Amino acid sequence: MERSVCLSPQEKEQLLSYFETQVMQVLNWLAAFSPDEEGGITRLLYTEGWLETQLALAEKMAGCGLKTEFDHVGNLFGKLQGEDLDAPSIITGSHIDTVVQGGMYDGAYGIAAGLLALDYLQRQFGKPKRTLEIVSLCEEEGSRFPMAYWGSGSIVGKRNFEQIVHLQDSYEVFFADAMQRCGFGEGTGRDSRRSDIGAFIEVHIEQGAVLEKEGIAIGVVDTIAGQRRLKFEVIGEANHAGTTPMHMRRDALEGVSVMIQALRQEAVRIGAPLVATVGRLQVQPNVPNVVPGKVVFTLDARHDDEQALDSFCQWVMKEFTSLAAQRQLAIHGTEWFREEPVPMNDKLKKKMDDVCGKLAISSKRMVSGAGHDAQMFEHLCPTAMLFVPSRSGISHSPEEYTEPRDLAVGVLVLTELLYRLGYEGEEL
Numbered sequence: 001m002e003r004s005v006c007l008s009p010q011e012k013e014q015l016l017s018y019f020e021t022q023v024m025q026v027l028n029w030l031a032a033f034s035p036d037e038e039g040g041i042t043r044l045l046y047t048e049g050w051l052e053t054q055l056a057l058a059e060k061m062a063g064c065g066l067k068t069e070f071d072h073v074g075n076l077f078g079k080l081q082g083e084d085l086d087a088p089s090i091i092t093g094s095h096i097d098t099v100v101q102g103g104m105y106d107g108a109y110g111i112a113a114g115l116l117a118l119d120y121l122q123r124q125f126g127k128p129k130r131t132l133e134i135v136s137l138c139e140e141e142g143s144r145f146p147m148a149y150w151g152s153g154s155i156v157g158k159r160n161f162e163q164i165v166h167l168q169d170s171y172e173v174f175f176a177d178a179m180q181r182c183g184f185g186e187g188t189g190r191d192s193r194r195s196d197i198g199a200f201i202e203v204h205i206e207q208g209a210v211l212e213k214e215g216i217a218i219g220v221v222d223t224i225a226g227q228r229r230l231k232f233e234v235i236g237e238a239n240h241a242g243t244t245p246m247h248m249r250r251d252a253l254e255g256v257s258v259m260i261q262a263l264r265q266e267a268v269r270i271g272a273p274l275v276a277t278v279g280r281l282q283v284q285p286n287v288p289n290v291v292p293g294k295v296v297f298t299l300d301a302r303h304d305d306e307q308a309l310d311s312f313c314q315w316v317m318k319e320f321t322s323l324a325a326q327r328q329l330a331i332h333g334t335e336w337f338r339e340e341p342v343p344m345n346d347k348l349k350k351k352m353d354d355v356c357g358k359l360a361i362s363s364k365r366m367v368s369g370a371g372h373d374a375q376m377f378e379h380l381c382p383t384a385m386l387f388v389p390s391r392s393g394i395s396h397s398p399e400e401y402t403e404p405r406d407l408a409v410g411v412l413v414l415t416e417l418l419y420r421l422g423y424e425g426e427e428l
């Protein structure tokens, strides 16, 4: 006989409306911990509000019958012990920190979804065959200190205490001091590194508008896009805006404006999932009556294909150099940040497609243009990620919103997936 968390359309509907109420309850409850004056949520790593949230979550997890534990950087785990003590854990979760004036769904939704899934499975089916865990990762956004993925990176061994020794926040508080004030740091608890994880599954809001536009409920993340960040310096000649004839100018800003247009044209020509953004311009001397002598600007380019990203960046270098030369401008470009694309696990993606199909939930494969904890975990274990729609694609803002029904669908898919892996013992 086929087994599933819901076997009929009626059962599915019941479960969805149950999750709908529950997920909103948990999200509203979490949001109440670190409100900011602008109506958003600001929950930065190792702040009072952050600690309060993690401690309250630990209590909630324990209330759901999970065995809770913090590791030494402040990641919080809730464990539902399985019968097979040797089988590696299946972990789900996301990050508890936010950006400054963030919304109530980014990160928090993945934690709420995991908590509800585990709670439901335990009450309905008891002890699983394989251990299931929920994790509330301490940090992902890099909003307080210049360090992102501190939580997941510490678990997979890509982050360590040496890397944070000199880091300070904008108030010159040292990373280690802030951590210690919350009761974490070297020697305070279990080492973050883990080698007993069988799979990681992250549920997250899309933070883009694709699912909403296409009317699709679930995005199965194919690959987390690779990123390149470059900085360009274009040097011309600052000169008098009144006395320098147009043909005698070496206007750095004019050159850069042509570069930006060429960049856009080429990116549009290549098409999705390539995206390229010039987000910052610093014009010198930046005064109304002087021809701009120098412009420093940034480029952020992303694609799910490493080679395509490389060849785009090579094109950019060549094109910008030639546009600069035509105007007798000097140009220097440097790459200062690079992240390879991270494909999610094939078997888990197929399982997720299959779960959506069986539950009659619309889904599509998609590229994540944003970075996520899942890309860290993929270095350690089979990893998968699923998205639910974001209204108008807005995120990192108090305006962030997802319909409760859409949130519930994500929880249902996660619950079914965890059921198959944890209770049915489906292979990874």
Ligand SMILES: [Zn+2]
Pocket: 095, 106, 107, 140, 204
């Ligand atoms: Zn996030």
